[in-house]
Amino acid sequence: MNTESVDAFQARVAKHAALADPARLRIVDLLTLGDFSPTELQAELGMPSNLLSHHLRTLEGAGLATRHRSEADRRRSYIRLAAGALEGLAPGVEHGATRVLFVCTRNSARSQLAAALWQQVSEIPSTSAGTRPADRIAQGAIDVARRHGLGLADLPPRRLDQVAGVGDFVVTVCDNAHEELTILGGVHWSVPDPLRNNTEEAFEAAFTDISRRVNDLAPRVHAA
Template identity: 70%
Template sequence: MKVEQNAAFRQRVAMHAALADAARLRIVDLLALGDLSPSELQAELGMPSNLLSHHLRTLEEAGLVARQRSEADRRRSYIHLVRGRLDHLMPGMEHRARRVLFVCTRNSARSQLAAALWRQASAVPSESAGTHPAGRIAGGALAVAARRGLPLPEVAPQRLDQVQAEGDFVVTVCDNAHEEVPGLQAVHWSIPDPVRVGTPAAFDSAYELLSHRVADLAPRLVAA
């Protein structure tokens, strides 16, 4: 049998070979909802750091996962699935949630945009909050929402401990918030802070990243 060995075919072979290992498939399952640091993966999997490094390197070489530095602690990194690589093999399971709560530090941009995007994508209610709320929503967040036709009410940012309730499915969209509250049982999305940069392009990038993440998660959550 003649098999065409072009680059795309070889990449597919590498992807399937990477996923054929039980530990690596479990890593991909864990990353299906959000981003995890190597130490978080190690704690979840209960495997030695050198073995985890081997599995992560294999997944990276297959183009299935990538990593980026934390904005909060530059010594830390987060692993995430490469979007689009698993369109026909997407892992994960269905989860039930009373409400989705998006959290960042200031509750002025990323969490507000995520909650607004979620309201368009799912019937499960959404809310947002911050660990250290700002006085108002960032102008750049309001501007990008207006450019994209996304309804974003100009409400005062809220504090996490005043908003969080039992049964919430919590998603942190900020490295600082995720690392500041280590006991918070939350899915994490490592989204760069557009307020720090302050340009329309930065807010557009954050909007796109959040839109993709919301689209990936929404089919996995059903109302509790």
């Protein structure tokens, strides 16, 4: 009979070994919600930086986590769950919300796409806002949504303070917004800004990233 390759089996063993440690399992639980800087993880876990570094190296070595530099502050990095890392082993429902609020700086691309994608997979309402809204939704966002059969709401970009409400579950989808608004709590998705390159490929990459994250998070949020 056909079985998985030795390499695939060893990779699975490494993941199980990494997850057997309580601290690393907690880190992965957090990463299933969004991206965290090492400083944020250290605060969440209450552990010294050298011990956290050890756990992060183990998770990266097992193919469970990756890291990249912040687009806002290049001295800062974010840890994220590797794509497909858990393959059905993600934790269950954890968060209650009356609405999911996606936030980026300009509210012209990533947050708009996230809110529209959320509406496809969850009955919990969603909306979006920006810390410094643009005049209009980016054409690249409109185009990539149309290519995937998704319509963006006919709403101009809006300011966060005009939209935010009690009970919102806040998801920041750009590093600038997250680093401005950590006081809000919620979770963070470190999605690269497609407008930096403003190409079809950049918007496709952002759409794919956000779509995967929306589908991973939706089963973990319940109506409050």
